[in-house]
Amino acid sequence: MTSPDTAAKAVQVADLSVDLGGRLVLRGVGLQIRQGEVVAVLGTNGSGKSTLIRTVVGLLPAARGEVRLFGTPVPRFRQWHRVGYVPQRLTAAGGVPATVHEVVSSGLLSERRLFAPLRASQKQAIDEALEIVDMAHRRKDAVAELSGGQQQRVLIARALVSDPELLILDEPTAGVDLASQQIFADAIRARVARGTTVVMVSHDLGPMDALIDRSIVLRRGRIVYDGPPHASQTHAHVHHSHGGEEPGWLS
Amino acid sequence: MTLFQLEFMQRALIAGLLTGLSAPAIGTYLVQRRLSLMGDGIGHIAITGVALGLLTGSAPVLTAIIVAIAGATAIELVRARGKASGDVALALLFYGGIAGGVLLIGLAGQGAATLNTYLFGSLTTVSPTDLYVVVGLAVAVLVVAVGLGPQLFAVCQDEEFARVTGLRVQLLNLVIAVMAAVTVTVAMRTVGLLLVSALMVVPVATAQQLTRSFRSTFVVACGIGVVACLAGIVTSYNADVAPGATIVVLALAGFVVAATVGTLIRRRQGRVAPLADEEPEIGVPEPVPHVVSAGHPHAHNPKCGHAAVEHGDHVDYVHDGHLHAAHGDHWDEH
Ligand SMILES: Nc1ncnc2c1ncn2[C@@H]1O[C@H](COP(=O)(O)OP(=O)(O)OP(=O)(O)O)[C@@H](O)[C@H]1O
Ligand SMILES: [Mg+2]
Ligand SMILES: [Zn+2]
Ligand SMILES: [Zn+2]
Ligand SMILES: [Zn+2]
Ligand SMILES: [Zn+2]
Numbered sequence: 001m002t003s004p005d006t007a008a009k010a011v012q013v014a015d016l017s018v019d020l021g022g023r024l025v026l027r028g029v030g031l032q033i034r035q036g037e038v039v040a041v042l043g044t045n046g047s048g049k050s051t052l053i054r055t056v057v058g059l060l061p062a063a064r065g066e067v068r069l070f071g072t073p074v075p076r077f078r079q080w081h082r083v084g085y086v087p088q089r090l091t092a093a094g095g096v097p098a099t100v101h102e103v104v105s106s107g108l109l110s111e112r113r114l115f116a117p118l119r120a121s122q123k124q125a126i127d128e129a130l131e132i133v134d135m136a137h138r139r140k141d142a143v144a145e146l147s148g149g150q151q152q153r154v155l156i157a158r159a160l161v162s163d164p165e166l167l168i169l170d171e172p173t174a175g176v177d178l179a180s181q182q183i184f185a186d187a188i189r190a191r192v193a194r195g196t197t198v199v200m201v202s203h204d205l206g207p208m209d210a211l212i213d214r215s216i217v218l219r220r221g222r223i224v225y226d227g228p229p230h231a232s233q234t235h236a237h238v239h240h241s242h243g244g245e246e247p248g249w250l251s
Numbered sequence: 252m253t254l255f256q257l258e259f260m261q262r263a264l265i266a267g268l269l270t271g272l273s274a275p276a277i278g279t280y281l282v283q284r285r286l287s288l289m290g291d292g293i294g295h296i297a298i299t300g301v302a303l304g305l306l307t308g309s310a311p312v313l314t315a316i317i318v319a320i321a322g323a324t325a326i327e328l329v330r331a332r333g334k335a336s337g338d339v340a341l342a343l344l345f346y347g348g349i350a351g352g353v354l355l356i357g358l359a360g361q362g363a364a365t366l367n368t369y370l371f372g373s374l375t376t377v378s379p380t381d382l383y384v385v386v387g388l389a390v391a392v393l394v395v396a397v398g399l400g401p402q403l404f405a406v407c408q409d410e411e412f413a414r415v416t417g418l419r420v421q422l423l424n425l426v427i428a429v430m431a432a433v434t435v436t437v438a439m440r441t442v443g444l445l446l447v448s449a450l451m452v453v454p455v456a457t458a459q460q461l462t463r464s465f466r467s468t469f470v471v472a473c474g475i476g477v478v479a480c481l482a483g484i485v486t487s488y489n490a491d492v493a494p495g496a497t498i499v500v501l502a503l504a505g506f507v508v509a510a511t512v513g514t515l516i517r518r519r520q521g522r523v524a525p526l527a528d529e530e531p532e533i534g535v536p537e538p539v540p541h542v543v544s545a546g547h548p549h550a551h552n553p554k555c556g557h558a559a560v561e562h563g564d565h566v567d568y569v570h571d572g573h574l575h576a577a578h579g580d581h582w583d584e585h
Contacts (some may be wrong), residue, residue: 057415058414059414079417080415083415094285094407095283095287096407096459098464099464106404106408107420156411225267229557
């Protein structure tokens with residue numbers, strides 16, 4: 001591992017504010033994530049975790065400040081094959097049925113040329129991703145006919161299939177049973193060992209807990225704790241009792 | 252002379268074949284995005300395009316396609332904004348399209364008969380030039396719909412995820428809108444502008460009764476579209492009615508059949524294949540019936556003289572041809 005100062009940054013967030021419907025949902029968030037780090041983003045419902053994640057992947061515009069991925073500002077970032085994203089939930093399923101296999105294969109689009117069929121290696125990658133989430137036997141089933149946890153596993157497979165360097169996960173294991181969470185955590189561990197960076201929102205880290213290098217706690221759109229994982233809960237608590245305004249544990 | 256030897260019927264059938272393929276192809280994407288009525292809106296707007304062609308003496312197919320593309324682009328831009336007022340804006344656009352079209356056709360001195368051939372299709376009016384335009388446009392639509400299938404699928408399935416994979420979502424949405432506009436023009440001579448949307452949506456809804464994947468829905472819908480168009484054109488010739496009506500009525504009949512068959516199939520599958528937790532569990536022992544030996548004053552022990560038999564985790568005693576096992580304060584028959 002390289003030292004913190006020289007290591008390349010996967011995600012850089014500088015003085016980020018995000019405006020949703022006229023409200024500042026994020027205020028002055030600053031954050032640097034090195035390549036290979038595994039970061040948990042914690043906080044209560046509505047604290048701005050999804051907003052941060054969605055701004056980092058370029059789905060929401062920054063009202064102020066800037067987000068960089070691998071050194072490039074997000075509006076100009078083009079190497080999306082380096083990023084895997086699991087949204088908090090499947091946004092509005094379509095009006096036509098789609099199978100598990102079809103949904104997972106759309107995770108490969110960033111590296112797929114126009115008018116080109118799937119290559120054999122890509123088909124194999126789809127099979128492997130389906131194995132990881134234990135959905136290979138349901139590959140031909142319509143996604144809309146799966147349970148919530150099974151759908152979530154499909155979304156995880158869709159993000160893993162391109163083997164990205166940076167995984168950005170918004171509550172990936174919400175509603176996923178413990179055995180599948182364990183398999184997912186093992187898959188993430190193998191990727192982290194190869195140098196994958198992980199940013200993950202979760203209320204219940206479960207088997208992922210042991211992998212976390214660092215946690216960030218959001219409260220009302222500000223970072224109130226940024227540091228080693230296990231102190232996070234208590235520190236954040238002490239911190240906000242002081243008013244939550246001072247820079248305190250901000251990096 | 253059979254109807255297949257009539258030149259105008261040959262042209263009508265070729266146009267019908269291509270319409271039957273391209274309308275459901277683009278319709279699958281529209282239905283997936285829950286924009287089933289977009290084709291209808293574009294069809295209304297295209298009426299003004301046809302009228303402009305008749306008024307200015309240029310080919311109605313060309314003016315229709317220009318106005319339809321402009322209209323589809325406007326619809327897509329309004330939709331992408333996602334404003335509540337967008338709904339009203341679309342309604343204004345649609346009704347403006349019809350009213351403007353009827354007004355302009357009146358000004359052009361053309362009667363309701365001419366307008367009707369564009370609204371509900373017409374077998375006899377597909378000219379050789381029309382046919383070349385229709386073939387070229389339909390092939391273009393099909394190449395895009397099939398070739399960009401994975402990209403268009405991703406955009407329609409989960410727009411946000413598609414954006415994070417780096418797809419140019421706005422551009423692809425615009426491609427879908429323009430393809431829908433082109434398809435409306437292609438279908439104009441066969442099913443007509445008022446019923447084109449039915450040919451985009453009904454075969455897809457029909458296919459869905461029987462399919463589970465996007466790809467099979469796409470293929471089956473195109474097949475249904477072709478059958479409905481060709482059969483509708485032949486029926487229209489024999490019955491001497493507008494082809495648009497026969498095509499759509501046939502497509503709807505197909506939907507009713509497929510919906511019935513689909514329900515029956517699903518019901519049977521549900522009966523045959525149990526849910527995972529209804530499957531008999533293997534290796535789990537049956538619950539042991541618990542029979543208390545009535546009136547058993549004797550207390551067995553290793554030295555009581557009754558033969559002791561190992562039985563799993565406990566010992567049974569052979570007692571008058573029965574097996575007795577200790578259970579709390581009483582003895583069970585085993
Ligand atoms: N589209 C929107 N328009 C206006 N406000 C919004 C919008 N989306 C979210 N918000 C507000 O932004 C705040 C942060 O929302 P966000 O989804 O980031 O929360 P979260 O931390 O992810 O919560 P959860 O744990 O429930 O997922 C909330 O107060 C919410 O009400
Ligand atoms: Mg959230
Ligand atoms: Zn005895
Ligand atoms: Zn006895
Ligand atoms: Zn007993
Ligand atoms: Zn016994």
